[in-house]
Amino acid sequence: MIRALALEKKFRPPGGLRELLRGRLWRDPVPALTGVTFSVAAGEIVCVMGPTGAGKTTLLRILAGLLLPSAGRAEVAGLDVAEGGASLRQDVSLVVGDERSFHGQLTGRENLRYFGALFGLSAAEARSRADMLLERVDLAEFGTRRFAEYSRGMKQRLAIARGLLGRARVLLLDEPTLGLDPRAARELRSFLRHEVVKAAGRTALVGSNDPAEVRALGDRVLYLDRGVLRGESAPDGVEAHWA
Amino acid sequence: MTEAFAPSSRPPGRLRWFGRVLMAFARRELTLFSRYRVGAVFRMLSFGFAVVSLYFFARFIGAAPNQHLDAYGGDYLAFGIVGLLAVELQQVGVSSLSYRIRMAQMLGSFEAELATPAPAWMVIGAAPVYEFGSAALRSAGYLVAGSWILGISFARAQPLSVALVVPVVLLAFISLGLLTAATTMLSRRSNPVAAVLGAASFFLSGVLYPVSVLPGWLQGVSRLLPLTHALEALRRALLTGASPAAMAPSLVALAAFAVVLTPVGLALFAHALRRARIDGSLVHH
Numbered sequence: 239m240i241r242a243l244a245l246e247k248k249f250r251p252p253g254g255l256r257e258l259l260r261g262r263l264w265r266d267p268v269p270a271l272t273g274v275t276f277s278v279a280a281g282e283i284v285c286v287m288g289p290t291g292a293g294k295t296t297l298l299r300i301l302a303g304l305l306l307p308s309a310g311r312a313e314v315a316g317l318d319v320a321e322g323g324a325s326l327r328q329d330v331s332l333v334v335g336d337e338r339s340f341h342g343q344l345t346g347r348e349n350l351r352y353f354g355a356l357f358g359l360s361a362a363e364a365r366s367r368a369d370m371l372l373e374r375v376d377l378a379e380f381g382t383r384r385f386a387e388y389s390r391g392m393k394q395r396l397a398i399a400r401g402l403l404g405r406a407r408v409l410l411l412d413e414p415t416l417g418l419d420p421r422a423a424r425e426l427r428s429f430l431r432h433e434v435v436k437a438a439g440r441t442a443l444v445g446s447n448d449p450a451e452v453r454a455l456g457d458r459v460l461y462l463d464r465g466v467l468r469g470e471s472a473p474d475g476v477e478a479h480w481a
Numbered sequence: 482m483t484e485a486f487a488p489s490s491r492p493p494g495r496l497r498w499f500g501r502v503l504m505a506f507a508r509r510e511l512t513l514f515s516r517y518r519v520g521a522v523f524r525m526l527s528f529g530f531a532v533v534s535l536y537f538f539a540r541f542i543g544a545a546p547n548q549h550l551d552a553y554g555g556d557y558l559a560f561g562i563v564g565l566l567a568v569e570l571q572q573v574g575v576s577s578l579s580y581r582i583r584m585a586q587m588l589g590s591f592e593a594e595l596a597t598p599a600p601a602w603m604v605i606g607a608a609p610v611y612e613f614g615s616a617a618l619r620s621a622g623y624l625v626a627g628s629w630i631l632g633i634s635f636a637r638a639q640p641l642s643v644a645l646v647v648p649v650v651l652l653a654f655i656s657l658g659l660l661t662a663a664t665t666m667l668s669r670r671s672n673p674v675a676a677v678l679g680a681a682s683f684f685l686s687g688v689l690y691p692v693s694v695l696p697g698w699l700q701g702v703s704r705l706l707p708l709t710h711a712l713e714a715l716r717r718a719l720l721t722g723a724s725p726a727a728m729a730p731s732l733v734a735l736a737a738f739a740v741v742l743t744p745v746g747l748a749l750f751a752h753a754l755r756r757a758r759i760d761g762s763l764v765h766h
Contacts, residue, residue, distance in 0.1 A: 249760060249761060250760065296761075299761070302596055303596075304592055304595065304596055304758065304763060305758055305759075305761055306755070306758045306759050322758070324492075324598045324599070324600055327596060327597060327598040327599075328492070328598040331596075332596050334593075338588070338589045339588070339589040339590045339592065339593035340590070340593075341509070341513070341588070341590065343513055343516050343517075344509065344512060344513070348509065348512060351505065351508075352505045352506070352508075352509045353593075353594075353597060354505070355501045355502045355504065355505030355506075355599075356502060356505075356594060356597035356598070356599040356603070356604065357492065357597055357598055357599070358492025358493055358498050358501070358598060358599070359492075359501070360493075360501060361501070361504065361505070364505070400593075404492075404597070404598055
C-alpha cells in the first residue's frame, strides 16, 4: 500500500546577508532524508520512530503529496506521490499532532463542516458526517465550543475526525498523541488502532518518538535517524532499539 | 468493517464541488464576521468618514464650474465616490488572494486545506470569488446610500454598459491578484506589490481628480495602470450613460490587461505552488 524507494529530500534554506555578499541566494542544502526504502502492506500499521529532527515529518509530508522528494520515488495506493493530485489526496489523510490548522474562532463542528466541503461533501452530508465523527471521537458535547477553547487532546481528536471526513484508505499520523496525558493518550491509541484503522481496513504510517505509543499502535517499527533508516523490529523490540 | 469509519463515497463533479467549497467558505466568513463585529463596524465607519469628507470637499469644489468634470457629468461627489469604490475593488482584487494565502500559511491551515482532495485552485479560488461578491454588494449598497442620503444622481447610468464594464474590470483586477499572490508565496512575505500598486494607482489613475489634470507624460504613465481604464469606463457608464461602443478604448485596454496578465499570473502561481512543495513553505511564518 505504501512503497518508498531510495527516497531523498534536501532542503535549501534561503541565504542570509553573508550568502548574498558571496553572490549566493541559498545556503548549503540540508539533507532531511537519505536513501529511505521501505514498504507497508495493506491493513498494516507501521510506526516510524526517531528523535526530533530525524525526518519523520518530512517523510509523512512527502507521502501526503505536500512535499516533493529531491530524488527517489514513493507510491501510496499505487499512486506516485510526486504527481500529487486529487486521487492521491482522496486516498491519503495526514493527521498532524500539535494541531493548530483549525480556525480558533469557529466551533469544532463549524470547522469540520468547512473541511467537509473541501472533501466534496454537500452541506447536509458535511453536517451529518461531522456530527457522526464528533460523536465517535467523543467530542459530541463540545461540538459547539470554539476550537480555541479546546484542550490539546480535544484538538487531536478533532484532527483525527477531519482525517476521516473523506474516503482515505491510508492514514499518515504524525505524533498523534503528542502532549496528551497518559490516560487520554492510551484511550486515543486504542481508538486509533482498533476502530479507525483495523476495523475499517485502513493502512497507517505513524511518526513517533514515544515508545509507549509505538508499542500500543504499531504492527512493525522502522527506525529513522538523521534521515537514514537504521533497521526495523517488532513493537516489543522497541526498547532495545531505542536505547 | 465499522460503518462509521468506512471510507465514504467519491466527490462530485468539479463545478458542483467548487460551489460547495464557495458556500462553505462564505458560511465560514459570515460566521467569523458575526464574531468580529467591531472590526466590520470600524471598516464601514472609515469608508463613511471618507464619503462625508468627500461630500464637503464636493460642496467646496462644486461652487465653481470645472471643465475637467464635464466629461463625467459635472458632479464631483459622484465622480469621487465612483473613484473610491473602484479603488476598493482593486484593493480586493490585488490583496484578497495574497492575504488569504499569507494568513493561511501563518495560521497553519494552508497545508491542511491543500492536503484535502480539493484541487488547489478550489482551495485558493474561493477567497477572491467571495471577496469580490461581497465587495460588489457593498459597492452597490454604497451607491444606493449615496443616492438616497447625499442626493447623487445615477439617472444617466447605462445598464448595458455597466453590465459589460463590471466583469471586465473584475477580470483585470483578478489577473493582478494572481500576480501578487504568486509574489507573496515566492517571497514568503506580506504582499509587497499591493502597497506600491495601491499608492501608485491612487496617485496616477484619477481616483479623486481626472487624469486630464496630470502633466502629459504622467498621463501616459497612468495608462499603464488598469485602474485608470477601470475608472474611465465605470464613470462614463454610471455617470454619463456612455454606450459600450463609446467606451471601447477603455474596455479593450482592460481586456488586454486580463488577457496578458491572467496566463502570466497563473503560470507564476503554479510555479510558486510547486516551489512551496519543494522548499516546504506551505506552512511558514
